[in-house]
Every structure is written in C-alpha cells, then in structure tokens.
Amino acid sequence: MHEAKIAEYSLSIIKEVLIEKYPLLDKKVTKVVFAIGRPYTVMRDSFEFYFSELVKGSFMEDAELVYEYVEQEGFYVSSLDVEE
Amino acid sequence: MEIKVLKNVMIKNNSIGADNRAFFREKAVLAVNLVSSPGAGKTTLLESTIDKMRSKYKVAVIEGDLYTSRDAERLEKFNIQIVQINTEGGCHLDARMVSGAIKEINIDDVDVLFIENVGNLVCPASFDLGEAKRILIYSIAEGADKPQKYSTMFKTADVVLINKVDLSTACRVDVDHVEKEIRSINDKALVLRTTAVDPHSLREWMMWLEGEIERSKKSKD
Ligand SMILES: Nc1nc2c(ncn2[C@@H]2O[C@H](COP(=O)(O)OP(=O)(O)O)[C@@H](O)[C@H]2O)c(=O)[nH]1
Ligand SMILES: [Mg+2]
Numbered sequence: 001m002h003e004a005k006i007a008e009y010s011l012s013i014i015k016e017v018l019i020e021k022y023p024l025l026d027k028k029v030t031k032v033v034f035a036i037g038r039p040y041t042v043m044r045d046s047f048e049f050y051f052s053e054l055v056k057g058s059f060m061e062d063a064e065l066v067y068e069y070v071e072q073e074g075f076y077v078s079s080l081d082v083e084e
Numbered sequence: 085m086e087i088k089v090l091k092n093v094m095i096k097n098n099s100i101g102a103d104n105r106a107f108f109r110e111k112a113v114l115a116v117n118l119v120s121s122p123g124a125g126k127t128t129l130l131e132s133t134i135d136k137m138r139s140k141y142k143v144a145v146i147e148g149d150l151y152t153s154r155d156a157e158r159l160e161k162f163n164i165q166i167v168q169i170n171t172e173g174g175c176h177l178d179a180r181m182v183s184g185a186i187k188e189i190n191i192d193d194v195d196v197l198f199i200e201n202v203g204n205l206v207c208p209a210s211f212d213l214g215e216a217k218r219i220l221i222y223s224i225a226e227g228a229d230k231p232q233k234y235s236t237m238f239k240t241a242d243v244v245l246i247n248k249v250d251l252s253t254a255c256r257v258d259v260d261h262v263e264k265e266i267r268s269i270n271d272k273a274l275v276l277r278t279t280a281v282d283p284h285s286l287r288e289w290m291m292w293l294e295g296e297i298e299r300s301k302k303s304k305d
Contacts (some may be wrong), residue, residue, distance in 0.1 A: 013093060079090070081086050
C-alpha cells in the first residue's frame with residue numbers, strides 16, 4: 001500500500017526539479033527512470049498504477065516509465081527526459 | 085533532453101524521521117517503535133510494561149491504528165499521555181504522522197515514548213519514524229517460517245520478542261527453532277522470550293528497557 005505514498009513523493013520530487021528549470025512547467029516529460037533499491041519492497045505494478053493515476057492529464061501523462069534495480073537502499077527518481 | 089535527478093524518494097520520509105530523532109534526543113526521550121503482525125501482542129505488552137514501570141518513569145504512547153481507537157482505550161486506565169493516529173486504511177505509520185502527534189504531547193514530561201505501529205509484517209520496515217529502538221513482537225502462533233518470509237522486518241529490528249511462549253505446545257512450535265530462524269536473519273538483535281499476558285515473564289525485557297531509558301536520560305546531562 002505504501003506504493004501510493006511513494007508515487008506521491010516521487011511526483012513531488014519530479015515537480016521540484018522541473019520547476020527549477022522550467023518555472024512554467026510547460027515542457028512535456030517523455031521518460032522517467034526510477035531506481036528500485038534494496039530491500040526491494042516497492043512493487044513495480046502497484047507503484048505504476050498509482051503514479052499513472054496521479055499524472056493523468058498532466059505534462060507527464062505520456063511519459064514512458066522505466067525501472068532499474070540497484071544495490072543501494074531506497075527508491076530513487078534517477079532521471080527525466082524532457083522534450084526539447 | 086535528459087535531466088539527472090538521482091534523489092532517494094524515501095528521503096521525504098527519512099528526513100522527517102531524522103528530525104524526530106534529533107528532537108527525542110534533545111529532550112532525552114527514549115522513543116520505541118513497536119511493530120508486529122496484527123494480534124501478536126503489542127498492546128498487551130504495553131499494558132503489562134506500563135503497569136510495571138509507570139511509578140518509576142513517565143510514559144507516553146502514540147497509538148497507530150487503521151480506523152479505531154480501541155487500543156488507546158485499553159491504555160486509558162494508566163492515566164498517561166496517549167495520542168491516537170488513525171491512518172484511514174494506511175498500512176503503516178510514517179515519520180510525518182509521528183511528527184504531528186508529538187506536537188500534542190507534553191514531551192518535557194516524558195521519559196519513554198512507545199509508538200504502536202499498525203499491525204503489519206511488511207510495510208512498517210521501510211518507514212523510519214525517528215525511533216531509537218525498533219521492537220518486533222513475534223508471536224509463536226505465527227509459526228517458525230515467517231522470519232524467512234518477512235525477513236526485512238526481522239533485519240531492521242533491534243529487539244525481537246518471541247511472544248505467546250505459553251502457547252508453544254498448543255501451536256506445536258519449537259521455540260528454540262524459532263529463535264534459530266530469527267538469528268539466521270539478524271544476529272545482532274537481542275532476542276527474548278515473553279508471555280505478554282504474564283508480567284513475570286517480562287523481567288529481561290524490563291531490564292533492557294530500563295537500561296535504555298536510563299541511558300537516554302543520562303545522554304542529556
Ligand atoms: N496466550 C497468550 N495470549 C496473548 C499473549 N500476548 C497477547 N495475547 C493475546 O493475543 C490477543 C491479541 O493481542 P494484542 O495485544 O491486542 O495484539 P496487537 O494487535 O499486536 O496489539 C489478545 O487476545 C491478547 O490477550 C501471550 O503472551 N500469550
Ligand atoms: Mg494493538
């Protein structure tokens with residue numbers, strides 16, 4: 001169930017980063033890379049379900065979501081691709 | 085264009101947890117996070133523990149529960165500070181909820197703060213609340229295989245109490261075997277055996293706890 005909260009946290013981190021570069025949030029995000037770290041308790045499908053709900057109708061609606069598994073602890077937003 | 089972010093999402097929780105921890109340390113309060121599956125005996129352990137220690141130490145409790153305040157009601161008889169957190173379906177407490185609850189407690193009047201987490205053997209493992217110690221209550225009735233199955237919870241515990249030892253025969257569970265399974269996952273945790281309904285079984289637990297409270301009080305001077 002905490003996937004919902006992690007999706008929320010992720011979105012707020014992404015917004016913080018974007019607003020710094022594009023204060024108007026007028027760029028479309030085309031790809032987001034997440035890194036799932038140990039202890040791997042975040043379920044990908046469940047996370048994606050909540051995240052997709054949160055970004056419906058937004059500048060991120062069509063972003064491709066990509067996942068990597070890493071050794072460090074935690075759950076990371078690794079990188080974003082933004083349209084030119 | 086690619087933007088590198090590389091931010092740990094859990095930092096949102098963990099940074100609040102770190103603030104809580106600093107606050108507890110400054111106030112010389114021992115904060116204890118009680119985790120277990122539903123029904124393993126968290127509230128019962130609190131009842132027996134608080135009854136034994138309240139003449140000596142000032143106790144406060146944060147009660148995490150999905151929807152009800154039934155556990156908090158069980159503790160009202162002790163005349164201690166209790167704050168109820170209802171997670172409204174959420175499967176664990178997080179640091180922000182605890183940070184909110186602390187504001188309702190007169191912390192200068194507290195030596196030890198017990199935080200009863202939501203009954204769940206999975207999610208609470210991932211959420212630091214800022215506690216000094218994490219106590220996992222594991223009921224013998226859950227069998228010997230759960231430490232392996234829910235290993236994250238066992239790995240992150242400072243103390244594991246094997247509870248309901250009085251039921252081992254009825255449940256056909258060998259307590260030594262359970263203890264071995266726990267140690268195979270976490271060899272640093274203190275593992276004790278308890279029967280929370282029987283205060284006499286809590287001697288070692290109480291000794292450990294009082295030692296920690298004294299240590300946290302001293303750290304202030
Ligand atoms: N026989 C026995 N029953 C216990 C023990 N500890 C708790 N219980 C019972 O287990 C049930 C659930 O306990 P409770 O403290 O509410 O569990 P919690 O959900 O973890 O807070 C209650 O009926 C308790 O009386 C124990 O050591 N032995
Ligand atoms: Mg309870």
